[in-house]
Amino acid sequence: MPKSTTPNNPVPERDFFADVMDVVRQVPRGRVTSYGAIAKYLGAARSSRMVGWCMNRAHGVKPKVPAHRVVNRNGLLTGKHHFATPAQMEDLLKKEGVTVKKDQVQDFQKKFWDPAQGLRL
DNA sequence: GCATTGACGAAGG
DNA sequence: CCCTTCGCCAATG
DSSP states (O other), X not given: OOOOSSTTSOOOSSOHHHHHHHHHHTSOTTOBEEHHHHHHHTXXXXXXXXXXXXXXXXXXXXXXXXXXXXXXXXSBXXXXXXXXXXXHHHHHHHHTTOOEETTEETTHHHHBOOGGGTTOO
16 A cells, blocks of 8 residues: 555545646636635645645646636735736736736636536536 | 745634 | 634745
8 A cells, every 4th residue: 555645644546736736727717716625625625725835836737727717715816926927817817707906806706616516607 | 853934724812 | 803823734944
Protein backbone atom coordinates (compact mmCIF):
# COMPACT_ATOMS: atom_id res chain seq x y z
CA MET A 1 0.00 0.00 0.00
CA PRO A 2 1.20 3.47 -0.77
CA LYS A 3 2.58 5.13 2.26
CA SER A 4 0.89 8.38 3.08
CA THR A 5 3.08 11.38 3.64
CA THR A 6 1.14 12.21 6.75
CA PRO A 7 -0.36 9.77 9.28
CA ASN A 8 -3.57 11.69 9.22
CA ASN A 9 -3.86 11.38 5.50
CA PRO A 10 -6.10 8.47 4.45
CA VAL A 11 -3.95 7.60 1.45
CA PRO A 12 -4.93 10.23 -1.11
CA GLU A 13 -4.89 8.25 -4.31
CA ARG A 14 -5.56 11.36 -6.31
CA ASP A 15 -3.20 14.24 -5.97
CA PHE A 16 -4.83 17.22 -4.43
CA PHE A 17 -3.24 19.30 -7.11
CA ALA A 18 -4.63 17.23 -9.99
CA ASP A 19 -7.96 17.12 -8.29
CA VAL A 20 -8.15 20.86 -7.97
CA MET A 21 -7.12 21.30 -11.58
CA ASP A 22 -9.85 18.95 -12.66
CA VAL A 23 -12.54 20.83 -10.81
CA VAL A 24 -11.40 24.22 -12.01
CA ARG A 25 -11.42 23.03 -15.58
CA GLN A 26 -15.06 22.09 -15.17
CA VAL A 27 -16.05 25.62 -14.32
CA PRO A 28 -18.27 26.79 -17.19
CA ARG A 29 -17.37 29.89 -19.11
CA GLY A 30 -18.98 32.95 -17.66
CA ARG A 31 -19.02 31.45 -14.19
CA VAL A 32 -16.80 31.66 -11.16
CA THR A 33 -16.16 29.55 -8.12
CA SER A 34 -14.39 29.94 -4.82
CA TYR A 35 -11.43 28.23 -3.25
CA GLY A 36 -13.54 27.13 -0.34
CA ALA A 37 -16.13 25.54 -2.62
CA ILE A 38 -13.46 23.53 -4.37
CA ALA A 39 -11.85 22.53 -1.13
CA LYS A 40 -15.16 21.48 0.29
CA TYR A 41 -15.97 19.50 -2.82
CA LEU A 42 -12.69 17.67 -2.42
CA GLY A 43 -13.51 16.91 1.17
CA ALA A 44 -11.02 19.38 2.55
CA ALA A 45 -13.38 22.15 3.44
CA ARG A 46 -10.87 23.57 5.86
CA SER A 47 -8.01 23.42 3.42
CA SER A 48 -9.06 26.24 1.19
CA ARG A 49 -5.51 27.50 1.41
CA MET A 50 -4.26 24.35 -0.21
CA VAL A 51 -6.45 25.10 -3.17
CA GLY A 52 -4.90 28.50 -3.59
CA TRP A 53 -1.48 27.02 -3.08
CA CYS A 54 -2.15 24.50 -5.85
CA MET A 55 -3.37 27.23 -8.15
CA ASN A 56 -0.06 28.90 -7.72
CA ARG A 57 1.54 25.85 -9.28
CA ALA A 58 -1.18 25.66 -11.90
CA HIS A 59 0.85 28.10 -13.92
CA GLY A 60 1.70 26.46 -17.24
CA VAL A 61 -0.32 23.36 -16.54
CA LYS A 62 -2.01 21.63 -19.44
CA PRO A 63 -4.69 21.74 -20.46
CA LYS A 64 -5.14 25.36 -19.69
CA VAL A 65 -6.59 25.89 -16.26
CA PRO A 66 -9.08 28.77 -16.08
CA ALA A 67 -7.69 30.02 -12.81
CA HIS A 68 -9.26 33.37 -13.56
CA ARG A 69 -12.59 31.75 -12.78
CA VAL A 70 -11.50 31.06 -9.26
CA VAL A 71 -12.00 33.82 -6.73
CA ASN A 72 -12.32 33.95 -3.01
CA ARG A 73 -15.58 33.54 -1.18
CA ASN A 74 -15.96 37.29 -1.33
CA GLY A 75 -16.02 37.27 -5.10
CA LEU A 76 -12.81 39.24 -4.99
CA LEU A 77 -10.05 38.61 -7.50
CA THR A 78 -7.47 37.97 -4.86
CA GLY A 79 -5.21 35.99 -7.16
CA LYS A 80 -5.00 38.49 -9.96
CA HIS A 81 -1.47 39.39 -8.98
CA HIS A 82 -0.32 35.91 -9.84
CA PHE A 83 -1.28 36.12 -13.47
CA ALA A 84 0.92 37.25 -16.30
CA THR A 85 -0.55 40.67 -15.69
CA PRO A 86 -2.80 41.80 -12.84
CA ALA A 87 -5.34 42.92 -15.40
CA GLN A 88 -5.49 39.62 -17.22
CA MET A 89 -7.81 37.99 -14.72
CA GLU A 90 -10.53 40.58 -14.79
CA ASP A 91 -10.02 41.03 -18.49
CA LEU A 92 -10.61 37.35 -19.16
CA LEU A 93 -13.64 37.32 -16.91
CA LYS A 94 -15.13 40.29 -18.67
CA LYS A 95 -14.61 38.58 -21.99
CA GLU A 96 -16.52 35.63 -20.67
CA GLY A 97 -19.44 37.75 -19.64
CA VAL A 98 -18.53 38.27 -16.02
CA THR A 99 -18.70 41.85 -14.89
CA VAL A 100 -15.79 42.85 -12.73
CA LYS A 101 -15.59 46.09 -10.85
CA LYS A 102 -12.40 46.94 -9.05
CA ASP A 103 -11.38 43.31 -8.58
CA GLN A 104 -14.89 42.53 -7.41
CA VAL A 105 -17.15 40.19 -9.36
CA GLN A 106 -20.58 41.75 -9.80
CA ASP A 107 -23.58 39.54 -9.19
CA PHE A 108 -21.14 37.12 -7.65
CA GLN A 109 -23.84 34.91 -6.22
CA LYS A 110 -25.45 34.75 -9.61
CA LYS A 111 -22.21 33.95 -11.38
CA PHE A 112 -21.08 31.59 -8.68
CA TRP A 113 -20.73 27.98 -9.73
CA ASP A 114 -20.38 25.24 -7.19
CA PRO A 115 -18.75 21.96 -8.26
CA ALA A 116 -21.16 20.19 -5.98
CA GLN A 117 -23.99 21.60 -8.05
CA GLY A 118 -22.22 20.52 -11.21
CA LEU A 119 -25.56 19.70 -12.79
CA ARG A 120 -26.73 23.27 -12.42
CA LEU A 121 -26.51 25.08 -15.70
C1' DG B 1 14.14 21.00 12.47
C1' DC B 2 11.68 25.29 13.50
C1' DA B 3 9.59 29.65 11.89
C1' DT B 4 7.21 32.11 8.32
C1' DT B 5 4.21 32.48 4.47
C1' DG B 6 0.34 31.47 1.35
C1' DA B 7 -4.50 32.94 -4.88
C1' DC B 8 -8.81 31.06 2.11
C1' DG B 9 -12.50 30.74 5.37
C1' DA B 10 -14.99 30.56 9.46
C1' DA B 11 -15.42 31.84 14.16
C1' DG B 12 -14.62 34.75 18.15
C1' DG B 13 -13.89 39.19 20.64
C1' DC C 1 -18.61 46.29 12.21
C1' DC C 2 -13.48 45.67 12.47
C1' DC C 3 -9.81 43.10 14.02
C1' DT C 4 -7.64 38.89 15.76
C1' DT C 5 -7.10 33.95 16.14
C1' DC C 6 -7.44 29.30 14.66
C1' DG C 7 -7.51 25.65 11.30
C1' DC C 8 -5.43 23.12 7.48
C1' DC C 9 -1.33 21.43 4.79
C1' DA C 10 2.61 22.13 2.15
C1' DA C 11 6.66 24.88 0.60
C1' DT C 12 10.38 27.69 1.56
C1' DG C 13 14.00 30.09 4.28
